[in-house]
Amino acid sequence: MPERITDELLLQTAADGDQAAFLELYDRYREPIFRFAYRLLGSVEIAEDVTHDCFLSLIRKPENYRPERASLKTYLYAAARNLALKHFRDQGRETGLEEVTEEPRDSPRRGPLRRLLDEELATHVKEAIFGLPPLQREALILFEYEGLSLSEVAQVAGTDAGAIKARLYRARQGLRRVLRPYLESNQELNSGREIVTLREA
């Protein structure tokens, strides 16, 4: 089985103009970087711009990446974060995201409307996350959705693990408060699915 070429070697080769090496690097990290940018910004178009510029900056200034300080993946997340912040600044907005801090309306939906309920749940989860303060939001996205460790999230955000832990705690508290009605209906939905599965069996 051939050994996997390291990110560092690929970057070095790509910076010398090797397109195949660059595309291999891009292929390794395009999805997580795009996903992160999308969840941070809430727009596919802007997330694609950020992803594009993130990878382009990598070959324009490869010397900015220091392997001894962080993995390339962490470095790319940090670059995407900075580009997202730049986008917010250019737009003249503090957060750039819709403020959705109101308590969601209680809307118990059941049975045949399951798909609708799934979509509604996804929308409310998205809105609840966008309602979080930006620093809590990015910590939550990196930790919960991208699976980064506390220290990795801290590296991306340029702070220490303790601060990230506190941000995560507050983010979860905020989400619990806002999403409580949906947590209950989600549990009902899941128990309904179990009944259906048992009946089918």
Next chain:
Amino acid sequence: MGTEPEEEFVSDNELKSLLERWVAPGPSRVLDKRIETSFAREFSGADGLSQSVLLPHRREEVVSMKFCSVCKEEFADKFSFCPVDGTPLALISPPVEDPSLTVDRDPSVTVSRDNQAPAIQNAAFNEERVERERSG
């Protein structure tokens, strides 16, 4: 950091399960193609420009104009006939070797003759007019 009584009923796993409901889309093939093109441009040495939106380098476009032989005015390339008198417009080829004639293009703006280099443009227009007269 204490937990409020009502939050005790919501475990981390339950919250995680709810968060998983929000699924992010994947990057499009358009982005893949864009990345590929940008990389090629970076190393082609042709112009060193990219399609970057957030990074400082922006692509410049060469303005292509048309000229009305009756009212002697220039109009944007999108016009085939003079909006003033209806005369068919002649294309003025942009002299690409002169970098002073490139501007950041705003499609909503029609560049007036005063903003151009008259000597070069008049020469181009004269050649165009001679050709048109020859062809009848």
